[in-house]
Amino acid sequence: MDKIYAVILAGGSGTRFWPLSRETWPKQMLQIVGEDTLLRQSVRRLNGFIPLDRVLIVTTEKLGQDIKIHLNVFGKNANQIKVIKEPCGRNTAPAIGLASLYVKKIDPEALVLIMPSDHLIKKVHEFENDVRKAVEGAEKGYLVTFGIQPNKPETGYGYMKVQKESVPGLTLRKLHKFVEKPDRETAKTYLKEGNYFWNSGIFLWKVSKIMGEIERYMPDMHRGLERIEESLGTDKERETIEAVYSEMDSQSIDYGVLEKSYDVLTLPASFDWSDVGNWPALDDVLEHDAHGNIVRGNAIGLDNHNSILFGSNRLLATIGLKDMVVVDTPDATFISPKERTQEVKKVVEELKRNGKEEHSVHRTVERPWGSYTVLEKGDRYKIKRIVVKPHEKLSLQVHRHRSEHWVVISGTAKITRNGEVYYVHPNESTYIPVSTRHRLENPGKVPLQIIEVQNGDYVEEDDIERFEDEYGR
Amino acid sequence: MDKIYAVILAGGSGTRFWPLSRETWPKQMLQIVGEDTLLRQSVRRLNGFIPLDRVLIVTTEKLGQDIKIHLNVFGKNANQIKVIKEPCGRNTAPAIGLASLYVKKIDPEALVLIMPSDHLIKKVHEFENDVRKAVEGAEKGYLVTFGIQPNKPETGYGYMKVQKESVPGLTLRKLHKFVEKPDRETAKTYLKEGNYFWNSGIFLWKVSKIMGEIERYMPDMHRGLERIEESLGTDKERETIEAVYSEMDSQSIDYGVLEKSYDVLTLPASFDWSDVGNWPALDDVLEHDAHGNIVRGNAIGLDNHNSILFGSNRLLATIGLKDMVVVDTPDATFISPKERTQEVKKVVEELKRNGKEEHSVHRTVERPWGSYTVLEKGDRYKIKRIVVKPHEKLSLQVHRHRSEHWVVISGTAKITRNGEVYYVHPNESTYIPVSTRHRLENPGKVPLQIIEVQNGDYVEEDDIERFEDEYGR
Known part of the structure; x- marks a missing residue:
């Protein structure tokens, strides 16, 4: 088990949970079921058998930073998680291929567990046990898919038709074929026949095996991945990834590889599962x-x-x-x-078309140092409540179009303004004139809350020049 | 026509339009149909044949001030409108009786046009013409009701059954009886028979006639009104009204007088009408x-x-x-x-029971000097946007539990703080410490907008001691 790496696919920017989800805050970052967000639940699910330094998360450039902030709950070890940023979403095959390159570089014989970031599994012990069973097949060179025994004639999932008996010596069964979402009558037949399973999108295999199958069945994509592989760790890495992705087709691993490969087995899972799709x-x-x-x-x-x-x-x-x-x-x-x-x-598309912010951002926006909430925006002004976590600081920055009035509500603010450093306490205020280099910091042990009143001829977020930043922005 | 006074009944605190209407902002103050609020439309409807100094509005103590502010749109003449405040709502008979006393004092031979404040009439010319026709009957000593010819079998209105022919020499018809809201089948019969009219709640009569009929058919109420009449203009007026109202029954004029009187005529109205009841x-x-x-x-x-x-x-x-x-x-x-x-x-009742503010106030609250909007309320703080109209000023006041930070967004603020007077301009701020006598004023010609951040252990509206106030609060 100490050869297993986990690749969590977190690129989805699903709109199906709008207005709770937004372009910048997709479903995997929502706490809609269970004690925490779906992404964090996905990471916690690995607790005990895959340590954080063997967890890779594939997401988009756009979401990368927010996902990192989102993982801060895992404390000091959070940055052991490798966050891989795709320039743009290209479905699962490129995401899995790209992550596999990073794993392969560390250990060419590694096993890789692929998981979506936005599905729900409550029975984590059963999940761990199933992964152990799947390891037997993966080590023998099979691509193992996790199939969920249907409990109702669901028409919203893809199915996998598998052999009725296990492969000798394993608890895994030979996969016959993938089946598209069926109509209700067909789904009822599947349920009755008993050898149709829901496709959970969870897979386990050797990194060497999947790369070999990608080479065989998706040769174009494989050539792109090879170009990226050569650039890994060099200063060309980012630009190579961008170049390759700009030419790459969107393809799912199911149809790109698993449908065609002769070496696919399915594990009838013993854990519960829902894709929480809508x-x-x-x-x-x-x-x-x-x-x-x-x-x-x-x-x-x-x-x-x-x-x-x-x-x-x-x-x-x-x-x-x-x-x-x-x-x-x-x-x-x-x-x-x-x-x-x-x-x-359709609603979200229309909002996007009309340039409305509500499709993409929430009123409250998470930042590495805390969060801010827009209380009101009007002609030449904007009002925010800003929360800075203990010991965190915003970047040293300048705004060219607005000045800022800050009133401290709770906690203590350490202010840097044109080189001068001073402290502002609850029920005190300070003023940052336009074009003044400044920094806001919480030197204390409780959250710092301030009300910010912005004044200026342009009060958008992109009026910011950063000079120093703790978070590499 | 120069003997007609208008009495507009505006005591309703209906919840039927919640959350648009609130206990402190009822339906008559909403602009739900037409260019303005229903109350203002009701006043405008009289334009040209009843001047503002012959308009009386009866409302409750609670709504009195807001109604006065609400009428400010009528400019300098707005304060010619007499706003009569009932200590509490007691249905239409006491409200009409009370207003009649004020009219009678000015002109015992006056005619009084009674109108609800929250109904819709679009054809104002037809309305004026109908009033003129009704005058003929009222001057002959009749109580004239305005009946609306039904255009559908409405089950939500009360009906009046009238004689099929006009009274000789008048366009008015003898009223037979009032009928409660019918079921659909009955309403269909009424529609077919043609001599059933909707009761619009609009009436015209001599003040002397209605007082006489009240004396005859509602002798208890009349005795109360006589006590009030004696106190009018004396320093006992307010307390007498309160004392009488505390003992008065709730009664409608329809059932208290009109059902019983032998002298009721109905004018088949030629204007459109809706009570906009839900x-x-x-x-x-x-x-x-x-x-x-x-x-x-x-x-x-x-x-x-x-x-x-x-x-x-x-x-x-x-x-x-x-x-x-x-x-x-x-x-x-x-x-x-x-x-x-x-x-x-039922929802509003439950909110009230649970002490939730949403049943009674809006986030934006109108004041004689302008308005404020609560942007956020949290632990030990509250944030407001305050708008002060040109040349208006808040009271000279003190808060015992909160200090206030003010940032000016637009306009110029004149501040009085512990006797010191100074000016604050856009993008400037000032601070009012707790227990400091202060006053905010807009000395300019454009609205003054400020953001107020309150800090303190108690940030409710009732932490205010007023010393001087332009608006007699």
């Missing part, structure tokens, strides 16, 4: 009240039935809703019948 | 899109039908709604099928 999927994994509703946040309801009501701090009052989904966030509310929530994509 | 009533008076929706504010929708979607500045995204009502405000969202919106009362 709002109605929550009905399978969250608790309901006596009327079948899932209710969160500041919600007051009267005679609602089988509805999903996700409130926020704002008050959400509903009467007589049936089979509806309502999602309330500080800046946007979404309402739809359950059966039509997938159309939220 | 959300679905808007379907009769507002424009629809091609799919039968009424849409307002920052709303984005996909395939919605026959729904009422009232957005605010926040984004409201809806898919596939049918016959629904959605009302979004900065601090609360309400969602219900059209046919159940009347149950919103």
